[in-house]
Amino acid sequence: MKFSGSRRRFILAGATLGGGLLIGYGLFKPRDFLGDPQLLPLNADEVALSAWLKIAADGTITVAVPRVEMGQGVHTALPMLIAEELDADWTAIKVTQAPIAAVYGNIVGMVDTTPIDEANRGPVGVSMRWAYARLARVLSIQITGGSSSVRDAWLPMRTAGATARLMLLEAAALRWNVKVGELSAHASVITHTGSGRTFKFGELAGEAAKLTPPTQIDFKSSTQYTLLGKAIPRVDIPAKTNGAARFGVDTYRADMLFAAIKASPVFGGVLKSVDEEALRKAPGVVHVVKLDDAVAVIAETTWHAQQALNAAAIEFDGGAYAKRSLAGIFDDYARAMAVGDFFGYEDIGDARSALTKDPVIQAEYRAPLLAHACLEPMNCTVRVDVDGAEIWCGNQAPDLMRMNAAHALSFPQEKVTLHTPYLGGGFGHRPEPSTMLQAIKIAQAVPGRTVKLTWSRAEDLQHDTYRPPALARFKARLDASGNIAAWLHQITSPDGVPATMARWYPQLPLAGPDRTSVDGAAFLAYAIANRRVEHCAVAVDPLPIGVWRSVGHSTNLFFVESFMDELALAAARDPIDFRLRHLTARPRESALLERLREISKWDTALPSGRARGVAFGNAYGSIVGQVAEVSIVGGALRVHRVLCVLDCGRVINPDIVAAQLESGIIFGLTAALYGEVHYDQGRIKQNNFGDYRLLSMADTPEIITHLIDSDAEPGGVGEVGTPAVAPAVANAIAALTGSRLRSLPLRI
Amino acid sequence: MSITLNINGMSRQLDVEPELPLLWVLRDKLGLTGTKFGCGIGACGACTVHLDGQPVRSCSLPVELARGKAVTTIEDLGGAHPVQQAWIAAQVPQCGYCQSGMIMAAVALLKAHPAPSDTEIDQGITNLCRCGTYPRIRRAIHAAAGAKVDRDA
Ligand code: FES
Numbered sequence: 003m004k005f006s007g008s009r010r011r012f013i014l015a016g017a018t019l020g021g022g023l024l025i026g027y028g029l030f031k032p033r034d035f036l037g038d039p040q041l042l043p044l045n046a047d048e049v050a051l052s053a054w055l056k057i058a059a060d061g062t063i064t065v066a067v068p069r070v071e072m073g074q075g076v077h078t079a080l081p082m083l084i085a086e087e088l089d090a091d092w093t094a095i096k097v098t099q100a101p102i103a104a105v106y107g108n109i110v111g112m113v114d115t116t117p118i119d120e121a122n123r124g125p126v127g128v129s130m131r132w133a134y135a136r137l138a139r140v141l142s143i144q145i146t147g148g149s150s151s152v153r154d155a156w157l158p159m160r161t162a163g164a165t166a167r168l169m170l171l172e173a174a175a176l177r178w179n180v181k182v183g184e185l186s187a188h189a190s191v192i193t194h195t196g197s198g199r200t201f202k203f204g205e206l207a208g209e210a211a212k213l214t215p216p217t218q219i220d221f222k223s224s225t226q227y228t229l230l231g232k233a234i235p236r237v238d239i240p241a242k243t244n245g246a247a248r249f250g251v252d253t254y255r256a257d258m259l260f261a262a263i264k265a266s267p268v269f270g271g272v273l274k275s276v277d278e279e280a281l282r283k284a285p286g287v288v289h290v291v292k293l294d295d296a297v298a299v300i301a302e303t304t305w306h307a308q309q310a311l312n313a314a315a316i317e318f319d320g321g322a323y324a325k326r327s328l329a330g331i332f333d334d335y336a337r338a339m340a341v342g343d344f345f346g347y348e349d350i351g352d353a354r355s356a357l358t359k360d361p362v363i364q365a366e367y368r369a370p371l372l373a374h375a376c377l378e379p380m381n382c383t384v385r386v387d388v389d390g391a392e393i394w395c396g397n398q399a400p401d402l403m404r405m406n407a408a409h410a411l412s413f414p415q416e417k418v419t420l421h422t423p424y425l426g427g428g429f430g431h432r433p434e435p436s437t438m439l440q441a442i443k444i445a446q447a448v449p450g451r452t453v454k455l456t457w458s459r460a461e462d463l464q465h466d467t468y469r470p471p472a473l474a475r476f477k478a479r480l481d482a483s484g485n486i487a488a489w490l491h492q493i494t495s496p497d498g499v500p501a502t503m504a505r506w507y508p509q510l511p512l513a514g515p516d517r518t519s520v521d522g523a524a525f526l527a528y529a530i531a532n533r534r535v536e537h538c539a540v541a542v543d544p545l546p547i548g549v550w551r552s553v554g555h556s557t558n559l560f561f562v563e564s565f566m567d568e569l570a571l572a573a574a575r576d577p578i579d580f581r582l583r584h585l586t587a588r589p590r591e592s593a594l595l596e597r598l599r600e601i602s603k604w605d606t607a608l609p610s611g612r613a614r615g616v617a618f619g620n621a622y623g624s625i626v627g628q629v630a631e632v633s634i635v636g637g638a639l640r641v642h643r644v645l646c647v648l649d650c651g652r653v654i655n656p657d658i659v660a661a662q663l664e665s666g667i668i669f670g671l672t673a674a675l676y677g678e679v680h681y682d683q684g685r686i687k688q689n690n691f692g693d694y695r696l697l698s699m700a701d702t703p704e705i706i707t708h709l710i711d712s713d714a715e716p717g718g719v720g721e722v723g724t725p726a727v728a729p730a731v732a733n734a735i736a737a738l739t740g741s742r743l744r745s746l747p748l749r750i
Numbered sequence: 751m752s753i754t755l756n757i758n759g760m761s762r763q764l765d766v767e768p769e770l771p772l773l774w775v776l777r778d779k780l781g782l783t784g785t786k787f788g789c790g791i792g793a794c795g796a797c798t799v800h801l802d803g804q805p806v807r808s809c810s811l812p813v814e815l816a817r818g819k820a821v822t823t824i825e826d827l828g829g830a831h832p833v834q835q836a837w838i839a840a841q842v843p844q845c846g847y848c849q850s851g852m853i854m855a856a857v858a859l860l861k862a863h864p865a866p867s868d869t870e871i872d873q874g875i876t877n878l879c880r881c882g883t884y885p886r887i888r889r890a891i892h893a894a895a896g897a898k899v900d901r902d903a
């Protein structure tokens with residue numbers, strides 16, 4: 003599907019994204035926040051007050067967390083929302099991974115993909131977001147991603163907490179025969195104001211569960227908060243210091259088997275031949291499983307399986323794609339740009355005619371292919387029985403995983419038990435079902451046995467769903483006072499979200515404009531009278547592409563914020579001043595840049611040989627700005643410090659936010675300085691950390707984070723640290739050397 | 751080959767090939783899954799354990815080289831070790847996957863350098879963390895070094 007431009011076409015495009023799925027949406031009731039309490043499995047002494055929490059007689063409150071823990075702190079931050087409104091004793095809170103059910107679906111993550119400016123609160127914006135929310139409810143994807151966990155849980159989980167609190171108060175009022183208004187709750191204890199009598203939550207939970215949930219609740223005002231805004235220690239951390247934390251790859255049974263796999267190194271290739279005899283005779287090997295495009299070995303240890311595969315004589319047929327390369331993809335991009343089949347995401351004023359007058363400033367930028375490289379390699383453990391299957395797999399979308407597993411196994415979904423342990427990193431790689439689908443085929447060869455498939459690091463790097471390469475062109479013109487009069491930004495890349503969705507729903511034709519392709523490029527905060535942002539979607543088959551921490555922002559913010567510095571230079575203005583001149587109507591963004599100027603001591607001189615660069619942007623409902631300080635010593639680039647200011651609205655847990663910023667910055671710096679996956683002869687060259695370098699302790703700069711006080715709605719946090727660091731460093735390099743690096747990774 | 755190993759103070763008798771890396775003995779033969787697999791080539795340090803108190807990358811250590819030596823894994827540290835306590839105080843782990851190896855490396859570093867400088871930390875902690883917990887690891891090591899003076903752990 004291709005559209006070329008006007009706003010009316012956007013709406014059409016938005017409405018068609020879900021295809022036939024939208025039919026019948028009108029039958030759905032408003033989102034039922036509380037869900038069915040019966041969804042939660044109970045111990046004898048427990049009762050559930052909604053799908054979100056259960057209370058035991060001893061007062062233990064178990065919160066069902068709908069998102070997965072991959073280090074971003076959701077197992078702490080989301081229960082805090084419930085505990086706050088419930089007036090629960092935080093030390094009584096326990097966490098469980100929510101089961102699979104529609105009530106836990108992620109609405110905000112989907113609404114974020116609406117291809118329209120989120121600042122648009124007019125009828126078009128409102129109705130489009132409404133349609134996307136409806137679609138999200140129909141699909142009800144239980145996905146963790148898009149920095150959406152807190153934003154999505156903000157309403158339902160506080161509702162669950164406040165509702166449960168009222169039910170407990172009502173139960174106490176009935177027992178004492180007093181009015182609810184005479185009662186107060188604090189730290190899981192209900193007190194009758196007049197008499198001083200008390201009940202503990204655990205004593206009343208059984209009676210509360212029999213009551214009808216109230217239809218009206220009041221949320222606390224922020225001045226009443228006792229938990230939100232506090233640096234509550236993360237609940238998952240102790241187990242992550244003593245080896246007790248279980249990741250998918252730690253699934254262990256005394257009688258289990260271990261598998262390794264080697265897939266066609268050429269994407270789209272098939273298995274031609276394998277010396278099965280020899281493989282079977284290799285030490286420790288139990289079974290050999292041939293797949294269309296891979297060979298798997300089941301053995302007594304993972305190492306035996308890996309060794310056997312490494313030594314095996316295996317031939318693949320690369321087929322039509324054996325010559326594909328990244329250079330070829332960039333050639334395709336350039337050809338597509340010349341044809342000019344663009345989808346306009348944003349078109350304000352008349353950029354094209356404004357750009358016919360000289361002088362026009364132009365630049366071309368590039369971003370390479372990147373892998374996720376989670377430290378826990380992709381893996382999945384499966385046992386297939388006659389009438390069902392059990393699966394252990396760290397994943398970012400349990401419902402999609404189970405759906406795909408059931409389909410592959412030809413079992414009804416309820417016959418498939420999926421366990422989602424901790425994830426050893428996700429970053430967008432773990433909504434992907436491919437490893438699980440391989441593991442299912444492998445386990446089917448040894449029915450009744452538990453088999454763990456672990457990808458080698460080479461498989462993990464060579465069969466990822468990569469961040470797509472991107473090519474961007476800018477044209478801009480300054481007016482007489484040095485402000486941007488016209489801005490044209492053209493981006494070429496494949497659409498990553500439809501590619502990802504096609505792997506979840508192979509039977510469903512999903513297409514349409516992918517908002518994430520222009521995230522960080524369209525709907526900028528900068529006021530520019532004539533601006534046009536357009537995207538040309540070019541397929542990169544058979545290269546599998548997906549979503550990578552901060553998705554479109556990760557490339558587009560590098561393009562935009564580097565080019566902003568180029569324009570500031572052309573206008574002979576200070577980079578922060580230049581940005582502020584285009585932000586006069588945006589107080590939050592302006593305040594953030596001013597704060598960044600202050601904490602980075604932007605206006606003071608650095609020791610000679612050092613320079614600063616700035617970058618800033620909006621992402622996932624938050625605003626982030628960074629200043630990087632760099633030097634070049636002996637030809638080597640060194641990033642000394644990164645200062646980061648974040649406005650993410652109301653802060654739920656400041657220490658988790660700070661940790662996510664540090665993490666995002668280091669993740670972004672790895673990409674900025676080293677990140678590059680080579681695609682040539684149809685295959686990926688990288689095979690381990692030796693040629694896919696990660697930032698180390700010694701390379702890591704000092705990182706200083708600063709959060710803006712705000713009581714605006716919470717914004718996203720998990721990905722917002724990542725995109726600004728590459729342009730901040732590139733701008734610092736340009737300030738230091740006078741030369742502009744327009745391609746990632748940054749090579750001086 | 752039959753081999754007797756001393757793992758976390760316990761004697762374990764196993765029948766394995768001499769070249770089987772210690773990592774897979776721990777994980778796949780004994781179910782001691784606290785020690786992680788990240789790269790298999792000694793590059794990431796997720797598999798770090800101690801051999802007679804020295805840090806080693808167990809993915810690259812044939813099990814026969816552990817014969818007659820004391821193997822210590824993260825499971826043996828208990829949880830109250832000053833380094834673990836410093837890790838909790840600094841809220842170091844994110845996904846947590848690298849942290850067993852990081853903690854084992856830090857314990858060894860602090861044994862060699864009771865009050866390590868930043869440069870000694872840079873040189874001593876060469877493990878990789880994809881989540882970027884390095885700044886907090888540095889902080890926790892400094893804190894643990896301070897704590898050690900008091901507690902002499
Ligand atoms: S798994 Fe041993 S160093 Fe990476």
Ligand code: FES
Pocket residue numbers: 073377426427843844845846847848849878879880881882883
């Ligand atoms: S905490 Fe995730 S790899 Fe270090």
